[in-house]
Amino acid sequence: MEPQIDAxxxxxxxxxxxxxxxxxxxxxxxxxxxxxHSDNGILVEITPTYSGCPAMDVIGDDIKKALxxxxxxxxxxxxxxxxxxxxxxxxxxxxxxxKYGIAAPLNPDADKEALLGNKRIVKCxxxxxxxTVLISQFGSTACKAxxxxxxxxxxxxxxxxxx
Amino acid sequence: xxxxxxxYILGIADNSLILGQRLSELCGHGPSLETDIALTNISLxxxxxxxxxxxxxxxxQGNETTEDTLxxxxxxxxxxxxxxxEQPNTDFAYVIxxxxxxxxxxxxMLEKLQSSKDETLAAIAHKSIKEVNYHVRFSxxxxxRLGDGTEESHQRVxxxxxxxxxxxxxxxxxxxxxxAMIESAIGVDVSSLKETYYNKLNQILLESTIEIPxxxxxxxxxxxxxxxxxxxxxxxxxxxxxxxxxxxxx
Numbered sequence: 001m002e003p004q005i006d007a008x009x010x011x012x013x014x015x016x017x018x019x020x021x022x023x024x025x026x027x028x029x030x031x032x033x034x035x036x037h038s039d040n041g042i043l044v045e046i047t048p049t050y051s052g053c054p055a056m057d058v059i060g061d062d063i064k065k066a067l068x069x070x071x072x073x074x075x076x077x078x079x080x081x082x083x084x085x086x087x088x089x090x091x092x093x094x095x096x097x098x099k100y101g102i103a104a105p106l107n108p109d110a111d112k113e114a115l116l117g118n119k120r121i122v123k124c125x126x127x128x129x130x131x132t133v134l135i136s137q138f139g140s141t142a143c144k145a146x147x148x149x150x151x152x153x154x155x156x157x158x159x160x161x162x163x
Numbered sequence: 164x165x166x167x168x169x170x171y172i173l174g175i176a177d178n179s180l181i182l183g184q185r186l187s188e189l190c191g192h193g194p195s196l197e198t199d200i201a202l203t204n205i206s207l208x209x210x211x212x213x214x215x216x217x218x219x220x221x222x223x224q225g226n227e228t229t230e231d232t233l234x235x236x237x238x239x240x241x242x243x244x245x246x247x248x249e250q251p252n253t254d255f256a257y258v259i260x261x262x263x264x265x266x267x268x269x270x271x272m273l274e275k276l277q278s279s280k281d282e283t284l285a286a287i288a289h290k291s292i293k294e295v296n297y298h299v300r301f302s303x304x305x306x307x308r309l310g311d312g313t314e315e316s317h318q319r320v321x322x323x324x325x326x327x328x329x330x331x332x333x334x335x336x337x338x339x340x341x342x343a344m345i346e347s348a349i350g351v352d353v354s355s356l357k358e359t360y361y362n363k364l365n366q367i368l369l370e371s372t373i374e375i376p377x378x379x380x381x382x383x384x385x386x387x388x389x390x391x392x393x394x395x396x397x398x399x400x401x402x403x404x405x406x407x408x409x410x411x412x413x
Contacts, residue, residue, distance in 0.1 A: 163293065
């Protein structure tokens, strides 16, 4: 599901970051589904990562602000379908997550094994060891679980797979 | 305006609203930091889902209705959540048992709601079930840990399951709105989920060394707005700001 974004709007939206994970732009996150010029200004459609994600209002405001700074009036619409999946995080986004210290989501089967504590497969973003244990299936935000590395002893967030 | 559709949506949403409110009471009071965060995360997921349902119901209802008036300005008898979700946070075993008994139902219901003829409801269900899959995983995991844990944890979770079991049957009762919505292929016939539900519970409880309670009489009423004594306290807390400072906004 490639988002439909008018080419000239791309750099503007690229500069808007996720308020909870500031290293990630909302485009890398896959939250923006479309952005088009229209007679009523720019129409932007965004989709929430999680239903209760409190960042959505802020993201909407940030988009409007960024577009306004570029001289555009805009409307932001929240859409639910198709539902967001972690597959929409771009390869660059995954890289940014890892660099920031958040382990990027695994595929669904591996994710299940990891979150049930059956297998040690989540890679520590600090030292790359897979000798890691689940501390909690729910982490600092709705989209993350909390892990600990048994080698470097650092706790870290793991971005849960959502499909 | 489709009265049955609005009532149907509110029936689903109220379950999540009241359970979410119950769980939010644990914010800062969970037995450990991790469970505290988990339970409040679940609460947040439920509130997020409720917002989608309420926004949709408000849009259909029109007039002055908003998601906030639906959440904060109805009277007790106008909430149609099941009795199960309003039961108190007696101890951690109760919190987990209540969550488990609801989550398994919630997942089965949403699975079906995804194919609703109503596109908005189908979209909300599609979004929500991904989150609820995590809830089921969390609560059934804890049922196993407590049930198959220490003597104390086993006894407490067995007690909680025994006490809350009487509220499970109501999940599968059909209201007037249910019947109307099933007929128009919008709603889920929850009565048909009963067998799968109990099979699933039995399987997990068996693994957890918890005995299945045998109950002859089940409690009901919430779906018709007849609530237990706990409901008034929940609403008092939840509606406090709107009742004290009418129309206040953030």
